[in-house]
Amino acid sequence: MKFLTKQRGKQLKQTLAFGTFRLVSFSVIGVLFLILGFIVVRGLPAISWDFLTKMPENGMTEGGILPAIVGTLCLVAGSMIFAFPVGVFSGIYINEYLKESWFKKLVRSMTNNLAGVPSIVFGLFGMALFVDQLDFGDSILAGSLTLGLMVLPVIIRTTEEALKTVDDSMRLGSYALGATKLQTIRKVVLPICYPNIVTGLILSVSRVSGETAPILFTAATYFIDRLPNSIFDQVMALPYHLYVLTTSGTDMEKTRPIAYGTALVLIAIVLFVNLLANSARRYFNNKLK
Amino acid sequence: MTLKKIIERFSEGILFTSSTVTTVAVLFIVIFLFKSGISLFKTSSIEEGYSLALNARNPVKKLTSGQVKDIFNGDITNWKEVGGKDQDIQLFTLDELSAAYTEEQMGAKFERLPSCVEDYVSKNENVITFFDNRYYPKHFSGHLLEMPPISFKEFFLGREWYPTAIPAAQFGVLPLILGTLWVTLLAILIALPIGLITAIYMAEVASERVRRIFKPVIELLAGIPSVVYGFFGLVVLVPAIQQLFRLPVGETALAGSIILAIMALPTIITVSEDAIRATPVSMKEASLALGASHWQSVQYVVLPYAKSGIMAAFILGVGRAVGETMAVLMVTGNAAVMPHSFLEPVRTIPATIAAELGEAPFGGMHFKALFALGIILFIITFIFNSLVEMIKSKNNQ
Amino acid sequence: MPNFKVEAKNFNLYYSEFQALKNIQFQAEENTITAFIGPSGCGKSTLLRSFNRMNDLIPGVRTEGETLVNGVNVYDKSVNVDELRKQVGMVFQKPNPFPKSIFENVAYALRVDGIRDKRYIEEKVVNSLQQAALWDEVKDKLKKSANALSGGQQQRLCIARALAIAPSILLMDEPASALDPISTSKIEELIYDLKRNYTIIIVTHNMQQAARVSDRTAFFYLGELVECDETKTIFTNPKSLRTQNYITGKFG
Numbered sequence: 001m002k003f004l005t006k007q008r009g010k011q012l013k014q015t016l017a018f019g020t021f022r023l024v025s026f027s028v029i030g031v032l033f034l035i036l037g038f039i040v041v042r043g044l045p046a047i048s049w050d051f052l053t054k055m056p057e058n059g060m061t062e063g064g065i066l067p068a069i070v071g072t073l074c075l076v077a078g079s080m081i082f083a084f085p086v087g088v089f090s091g092i093y094i095n096e097y098l099k100e101s102w103f104k105k106l107v108r109s110m111t112n113n114l115a116g117v118p119s120i121v122f123g124l125f126g127m128a129l130f131v132d133q134l135d136f137g138d139s140i141l142a143g144s145l146t147l148g149l150m151v152l153p154v155i156i157r158t159t160e161e162a163l164k165t166v167d168d169s170m171r172l173g174s175y176a177l178g179a180t181k182l183q184t185i186r187k188v189v190l191p192i193c194y195p196n197i198v199t200g201l202i203l204s205v206s207r208v209s210g211e212t213a214p215i216l217f218t219a220a221t222y223f224i225d226r227l228p229n230s231i232f233d234q235v236m237a238l239p240y241h242l243y244v245l246t247t248s249g250t251d252m253e254k255t256r257p258i259a260y261g262t263a264l265v266l267i268a269i270v271l272f273v274n275l276l277a278n279s280a281r282r283y284f285n286n287k288l289k
Numbered sequence: 290m291t292l293k294k295i296i297e298r299f300s301e302g303i304l305f306t307s308s309t310v311t312t313v314a315v316l317f318i319v320i321f322l323f324k325s326g327i328s329l330f331k332t333s334s335i336e337e338g339y340s341l342a343l344n345a346r347n348p349v350k351k352l353t354s355g356q357v358k359d360i361f362n363g364d365i366t367n368w369k370e371v372g373g374k375d376q377d378i379q380l381f382t383l384d385e386l387s388a389a390y391t392e393e394q395m396g397a398k399f400e401r402l403p404s405c406v407e408d409y410v411s412k413n414e415n416v417i418t419f420f421d422n423r424y425y426p427k428h429f430s431g432h433l434l435e436m437p438p439i440s441f442k443e444f445f446l447g448r449e450w451y452p453t454a455i456p457a458a459q460f461g462v463l464p465l466i467l468g469t470l471w472v473t474l475l476a477i478l479i480a481l482p483i484g485l486i487t488a489i490y491m492a493e494v495a496s497e498r499v500r501r502i503f504k505p506v507i508e509l510l511a512g513i514p515s516v517v518y519g520f521f522g523l524v525v526l527v528p529a530i531q532q533l534f535r536l537p538v539g540e541t542a543l544a545g546s547i548i549l550a551i552m553a554l555p556t557i558i559t560v561s562e563d564a565i566r567a568t569p570v571s572m573k574e575a576s577l578a579l580g581a582s583h584w585q586s587v588q589y590v591v592l593p594y595a596k597s598g599i600m601a602a603f604i605l606g607v608g609r610a611v612g613e614t615m616a617v618l619m620v621t622g623n624a625a626v627m628p629h630s631f632l633e634p635v636r637t638i639p640a641t642i643a644a645e646l647g648e649a650p651f652g653g654m655h656f657k658a659l660f661a662l663g664i665i666l667f668i669i670t671f672i673f674n675s676l677v678e679m680i681k682s683k684n685n686q
Numbered sequence: 687m688p689n690f691k692v693e694a695k696n697f698n699l700y701y702s703e704f705q706a707l708k709n710i711q712f713q714a715e716e717n718t719i720t721a722f723i724g725p726s727g728c729g730k731s732t733l734l735r736s737f738n739r740m741n742d743l744i745p746g747v748r749t750e751g752e753t754l755v756n757g758v759n760v761y762d763k764s765v766n767v768d769e770l771r772k773q774v775g776m777v778f779q780k781p782n783p784f785p786k787s788i789f790e791n792v793a794y795a796l797r798v799d800g801i802r803d804k805r806y807i808e809e810k811v812v813n814s815l816q817q818a819a820l821w822d823e824v825k826d827k828l829k830k831s832a833n834a835l836s837g838g839q840q841q842r843l844c845i846a847r848a849l850a851i852a853p854s855i856l857l858m859d860e861p862a863s864a865l866d867p868i869s870t871s872k873i874e875e876l877i878y879d880l881k882r883n884y885t886i887i888i889v890t891h892n893m894q895q896a897a898r899v900s901d902r903t904a905f906f907y908l909g910e911l912v913e914c915d916e917t918k919t920i921f922t923n924p925k926s927l928r929t930q931n932y933i934t935g936k937f938g
Contacts, residue, residue, distance in 0.1 A: 010768065010800070014584035018494050024483055025490040028558075029503060031551060032510045035521050089307030097304065107308070109678065110315045116605075116674045117667060118612025120639045124646060124663045125318050128325060132651045149318070152311060182297050210514025213614040213639070217646050239516040239615075246520050247619060256524075263517050274512045278505060497745060570743075571782035575844070578740060579795035580772035580851060589798065590784060 036267070043264025046257045052265070055225055061254035065262055070227050071140075071235030072269070075219060076209050078144025078231070083152050084201060090152075091159025096185055115153035120213040122150040127217040141231040143219020150214050151204040158200025162193040195284030202277035210270050212239040238266045322667060326660035330444070333436035334457045334654065341434040341456060342418045342425065344410055349373040352434055354443070357457035360417060368415060376415040383420070407431070419456045444661065450625040450636075452645060452655040460658045464627045466665070468635035471628040472542050472621060473610040476549035480610075481603055483550070484557030488602075491558070492565040493587050511555035519619030522548040527620055534632055540622030543631040548616045553606040560605055564598020565591055601680045608673040612666060614639035638662050691716045691885040692737055692855060696751035699732060699741065706732045708909045709751070714902070716854075719877065719886045721896035721917065724906035725932065730889050733906070734857050736760075737887070738774040739767050755855065772799065775848030775884075779860040781840035783832035783847070788824050791832045791843055795851035810850050817883075818846035819876050838869025842876065849880075856880065858888040862895065874899050893933060897921050905929045 054064030094111075098104040126146025136142040166189050174184040190197075212220075220240035228235050245259040334354035335341065341357065343349060349371055352360070359365040360378055369375045387395075390405045403426035410416055410431040418431070425433065439460060447461020491503050522544055531539030568591045576586035592599070622634025623644060636644075642659050649655035690713040699707040707729045714720045722730035735741045736753045739760055752759040760770055772795070783791050792811040801807060811828075815821040820842040824835070832843055841861060848856060858877070862870040877886060877899050890896050896903050897917060904914035905926070913920065913929045924930045 010582050010585070011766075014582045017584045018490075021486050021490040021494055025487040025495070025503070028483060028487050028554060029506050032506055035513070035518075035551075036509075038521065038525065039517070086307045086310055089304045090311040093304040093308035097301070098308075107312055109675075110312070112678065113671050113674045114315055114318070116608055116612075116670045118614060118639055118670060120612070120614040120642050121322070121663045121666055124642055124660065125321060127646060128651070128656075128660070129321060149314060152314070156311065180297060182300055206512055210512075210516070212514070212516045213643055216643055239514050242520055243516050243615060243619070246523055259520065263520050266514060267517055270512050270514060271509065274509065278508075569782070571778060571780060572784060574740060574743070574776075574778065575782045575784065575847075576794070576798075577743070578738060578771055578776035578778075579798065579847065580768045580770075581795070581798035582768050585798045589794070594785065 039260065039263050039267060042257075043260040043262075046261030047264060051258075051261055056223065056258075061251055061258070065236075065238070065241060065258070065265065067224055067227055068236040068238045068241040068262065069265065071220070071237045072209055072239070072266075074140050074228060074235055075143050075147060075215060075237055076205055078140055079147035079151065079208050080201075080205060082145060082148035083155055083204070086148075087152050087155030088159050088197065088201075091156045091163065092185060094156065095160045095163040096181070096189070111153040111156050115157055118213075119150055119211055120216075122146055123214040123216055123218060125149075126214060131218055137232060138217070138219055138221060138234045139232045140219060140228060140235055143215045143235070143237075144231075146214045146218045147208050147211060150211065151208055154204050154207070155201065158204070159197050162196035162200065163189060165196065166192050195281065195288070198284070199277050199281045202273060202280060206270050206273035206277070209273065210239055210266065212237075212243055215240060238262060238269070242266060319667075322660060322663055325657060326662075326664040329439060329460070329654065329657035329661045330441065331438050332654055332657065333438050334460065335436045336456070336458075336654065338422055339419065339456065340422055340425065341436070342410060342420075342429070342431040343434060344414045344416055345430055345432050346414050347373060347432065350432065350434075352436075354436065354439070354457040354459065355447075355449075357436075358449075358451070358454055358459055361419070361456055374414075379413060379416045381409060381413075381416045381418040386420075403427075448627060450641070452649070452658055458654055458658075460654075460661075462638075462662065462665070464625050465636055465638050465641055465662065468542070468621075468625075468628050469611060469637040469639075471631075471635055472545045472549060472617065472637055473607060475542065475546035475631060476553060476610045477603070477607055479546060479550035480553040480557055480606055484554050484602070484606070485561055485599065487554070488558050488561040488565055489587060489592075492562045493583070493591065507555050507558050510551070511559075515552065515613060515615045516619075518548050518552055519616035522616060522620040530632075536632055538622060538634065540620055540634050541632050542621060542628060542635045545617045545621035545635070545637070546631065548620055549610045549613055552613060552616060553610050556609050557602045557606040560602035561595065561599045564595040564602065567598065568594040597680050597684055601677045604673050604676050604680075608670055608677075611669055611673075612639055614643050618643050638666055642666075690714060690754070691756065692887065693754040693757075694733065694736070694752070695754065697733070697736065697753055698750040699729075699736060700748045701744065702746040702748075706909055707736070710911050712904060712911055712914060714885055714887060716885050717881055717883070718901045719881050719888060719899055720914075721900035721903045722887065722889045722906060723891075723893060723896050723903060723932070724912075726891075728906040729909040730904075730906045731859055733911075734859055734887060734889050737855070737857055738771050738776055740776065742767065772851045773853050774855045774857060775851070775853035777841070777844050777848055777856065777858045777861045780864045781837055781844050783835070783840050783843050785831065785833055787829050788832050788835070788843060789828040792847050792850050794847060799851060814846040814850040815843075817849050817880070818842045819872070819879075820846055836869070838865050838872060841865060841869070841873060845873075845876065845880075854885060856884045856886045858886065860889050860891060863891060870895075893921075905932060907932070 051064045052069065053066050055066060057063030094104065094107055123146060126142060130136045130142035130145050131138060170188050171184055174188045215237055219235055220237045221234040222244050224234060224236055242259060242262045245255045245262065349368060352371060356365060356371050361380065365371060366378055367375065368378055386405065389409060395402050395405055402424050406418065406420060406424055407426045407429060410418060444460055444462055446463055447459060448463050449459040449461045450464055451459040491500055495503065526544050526547060527539035530541060530544050572590050572594060573586055576590040617637050618640040621636065621640065623636040623640055624634035625636045628635045642662055646659055649659055692714040694710045694712040697707060697710040698705065710733060722734060724730050732741065737755060737760065741747045749761055752761065755770065755774060758765065784794060789811055792814050793807050796807050796810055812821065815824060820839060823839060832840065835843060862873045865873065874895060877888065880886060888900065900917045902914060903917040903920040905912045905920065907928050913924060913926045920929065921933060924933065
C-alpha cells in the first residue's frame with residue numbers, strides 16, 4: 001500500500017526541526033539554572049545567621065545585611081499600602097462603573113501605557129516630585145510612593161482582567177434578584193475572581209522587591225548603621241545594595257562574597273514570593289473545583 | 290435602609306476617588322515629565338547666572354555652544370575659525386583675572402572686580418570671558434554674548450553628550466539613542482529566534498509533563514530582578530567576553546545585548562506561546578487531515594495564524610529591552626560615544642538617567658536634559674504599547 | 687485484495703480510563719456511503735477519527751484491535767500517518783478553511799506533498815473545485831480570501847480541499863450541521879455524486895439526512911456499534927429495540 005512507504009525528506013525535516021527546537025528550548029532552561037545555580041553556589045557560603053541579622057561593618061567588607069533586608073521590606077510594605085487599595089479600587093471602578101466611552105478608553109490606554117513605561121522613568125519622576133518638590137527627601141515615603149506608582153497600573157490591569165472573566169450573566173442574575181450594583185460586586189463578582197486578583201497582587205510584591213531603578217534616587221542609601229524608625233528615613237535596600245557592592249564597592253575583592261550573599265537573599269525573596277503566588281493559584285483553583 | 294444607602298454611596302465614593310487619584314496621577318506624571326523635559330529647550334547651554342563676553346571691536350557676534358566648548362577646550366585657538374579676525378583667542382576666566390590683577394586692585398571684598406573685568410576686556414581685542422553675571426559692570430563696554438536656547442536639532446542630532454562641560458554643556462543625544470538601539474537590536478536578534486523556537490517547542494512539541502516544568506521556570510526567569518542579571522553579567526559574562534575577544538575591557542555592547550536577550554526571553558516566549566496556542570484546533574486538524582506533517586502544519590498554518598501575536602511578542606520584547614536600566618548600566622561600560630562595534634562600550638538612555646541623575650542639581654540644565662531623555666523613553670514605549678494595542682484589537686475583530 | 691475499503695476489527699479505544707469504543711466490528715465496501723448515527727457521545731465521531739488516526743492528537747488515547755484502510759491496519763507501526771491521511775480525506779463539522787486564498791486552500795495538500803509543478807497544481811485545483819460543485823461560483827475570485835465565502839461555500843471548499851490530493855476515502859464529521867437548509871441540500875447532493883469515485887463515511891445527527899444519502903447506516907450507543915445494516919432496513923425494520931427507540935425519537 002502506498003501509505004506504508006515513508007516519505008524520507010518530509011519526516012527527516014520534521015525530526016531535524018523538532019530536534020533543534022528541543023535542544024534550543026532546553027538550553028534556555030539551562031541558562032536559567034546556570035544563573036540560579038551560580039548564585040546559589042557562590043552565595044551559600046556567605047549566608048549565615050549573622051549575615052542576615054547584623055549590621056554591615058568595616059566599609060561593607062564584613063558583617064551582615066540586616067538593614068538592607070529591613071529596608072526592602074519597608075519599601076515593599078509602604079508601596080503596597082498605597083498601591084493595593086488604590087489599584088484594586090480603581091480597577092473595580094473602571095471595569096464595573098465606567099460606561100464604554102472615550103473616557104474609559106483613554107483611562108485604559110493610559111494605564112496600559114504606564115504599565116509599559118520603564119521603571120527608571122518612574123524613578124526620575126519620583127525624585128523630582130516626591131524628593132525635591134514635596135521635600136520628602138530620600139526616604140521610605142518617597143521610595144514607596146514611587147514604587148507604588150510603578151505597580152499601580154499593573155495592579156489595575158490585573159484587577160480588570162480578573163473582573164472581565166466573570167460572565168455578565170452572573171451580574172444580570174444578581175440584579176434580577178434585586179441586588180444593588182455594589183452588592184452584586186461584593187457578593188457575586190469578587191468572590192468569583194478574587195483568586196486572580198490575589199495572585200496578581202502577590203506577583204506585584206515580587207516585582208517591587210527586586211526593583212532598583214525607581215529607588216536609586218528616591219529612597220536608597222549606600223550605608224546606614226541603624227534601622228529606620230520613621231517613614232522619612234533613608235534606607236538600604238537589597239537590590240541597591242547589590243548594585244553598589246558590585247559597581248562601586250570600596251574593596252571589590254573583599255565585598256564580593258557579600259555581593260553573592262546579597263544576590264542570593266534577593267533571589268530567595270523574589271522566588272519565595274513567586275512560589276507563594278503559584279501555590280495561591282493552585283490552592284484557589286482546587287477550592288473552586 | 291437609609292444607612293445601607295449611605296454605606297453604599299460611601300463605598301462607591303471610595304471607588305470613584307481611587308480611580309480619580311489614579312487618573313490624575315497618570316496625567317500628572319505625563320504632564321510633569323513633558324513640562325520639565327521641554328523646558329530644556331528654553332534654556333541656553335550656558336549655566337544660569339553666567340555669561341560670556343567679547344571685546345566690542347571683535348567682529349564675532351554669535352557663537353554656538355559647540356564652538357564655545359571647543360574654544361574653552363583649546364580645540365579652536367584662532368578667531369578666524371569662527372568667522373573673526375586672524376587673532377589668537379585669549380581665554381579670560383577667574384584664574385586669569387586673579388593672575389592679572391592684585392588683590393588690592395580687585396578690592397578686599399572683590400568689590401572692584403567688575404572694573405577690572407571692564408579694564409581687561411576693553412584693552413584686549415582677542416579676549417573671551419566667562420564670569421558670573423555679577424562680575425560684569427553695569428555699563429559694560431564689551432559685547433555680552435547672547436547664547437541661543439538649546440535647539441531640537443542640537444539635541445537630537447548632536448553627537449556629543451557632555452552634560453557637565455563648562456562653560457557650554459553639550460546635550461547631543463544621538464550617541465545615546467543609537468547606543469540604545471544598538472544594544473536592543475542585537476538583543477532582539479538573539480532573543481527573537483530563540484524565544485520563538487522555545488515557544489513553538491512548548492506549544493507544539495513538548496509533552497504536557499515537560500511543559501509543566503518549563504512554564505514555571507520561564508516565569509521564574511521573568512521574576513529575577515534586573516540587578517541580579519546585571520550582577521551575573523558583570524561577574525561571569527563580562528570577563529568571559531574580555532578573554533574571548535582579548536579586549537581591554539569586557540563591558541561592551543555585546544555583554545549588554547546578551548543579558549538583555551536573556552531578560553527579554555520570558556516576554557517573547559510567553560506571548561508567542563499564547564499566540565501559537567490560540568490557533569484554532571480545527572485549523573491544525575484540517576492541515577493534518579490533508580496529509581501535512583506536524584512540522585508542515587506548524588510552518589504553513591499555525592505560524593501564519595499566530596503571526597500578529599508573534600509580532601506583539603517582538604514589540605513587547607523590544608520595549609522591555611529599550612527601557613531596561615540596571616542590567617545594562619552594569620555591563621555596557623557606559624561610554625557616551627557613537628557606537629561602532631559590539632565589542633566597545635556604549636551607553637543607553639536609561640543607563641544615562643540612572644548614572645547621572647544623582648549628580649544633576651535639581652532644576653538645572655542637566656536635570657532638564659535627563660527629563661528630556663525620560664520623555665524619549667516614554668514616547669518610545671508609548672509607540673510600542675500603542676502598536677501592541679492595535680494588533681490586539683485587530684485580532685479581536 | 688481486501689473485500690472492504692474500510693474496516694474495524696475488535697476495535698477498542700480509551701481516553702485515559704474511559705472506554706469510548708467497545709469492541710467495534712465494522713466494514714464498508716468501496717463506493718458506498720455509510721452513515722454513523724447515534725446520540726451525542728456515543729463514539730461515532732471517535733470511530734470516524736480512528737480511520738485516519740486523528741485521535742492521535744488527543745493526549746491519553748489508547749487503542750486495541752485494528753482499524754483497516756485498504757486492508758492495512760492503520761495503527762501498525764510501519765504506517766506513515768501523513769501518507770495515510772492523504773489516502774483518507776476528512777471534512778469537519780464546522781467549515782475550517784485556512785485564512786488563505788481559495789486557490790491556496792485547495793492547493794495546500796499538494797504543496798505540502800512536495801509538488802512544485804504549477805500547471806499540475808492548477809489543473810488539480812480546478813478539477814477539485816469542479817468535483818465539489820464550487821467552480822462556477824468561485825472561478826472569478828480564486829485569489830480572494832476563503833473567509834469571504836458563505837458557510838455552505840466554505841464547506842464545499844473544504845471538500846474540494848480534501849479531494850485535491852486524490853484520496854479514495856472521505857470521512858465527513860457532521861459536514862452540514864453548521865449550515866442552513868439550502869446549503870445542506872447542496873452538500874447532500876454533492877455527497878451523493880461523490881459516491882461514484884469515493885468510499886464515504888458520514889457522521890450525522892440528522893436522521894433524515896442519513897436516510898437520504900446513505901446506502902448503509904450504523905447505529906452507535908454508549909461506545910458500542912449496536913447495529914449496521916442497509917439504511918432502508920435500519921429505518922424500517924431495525925433488529926435492536928435501542929435502534930428503534932432512537933430512530934423513532936424516544937431518546938436522543
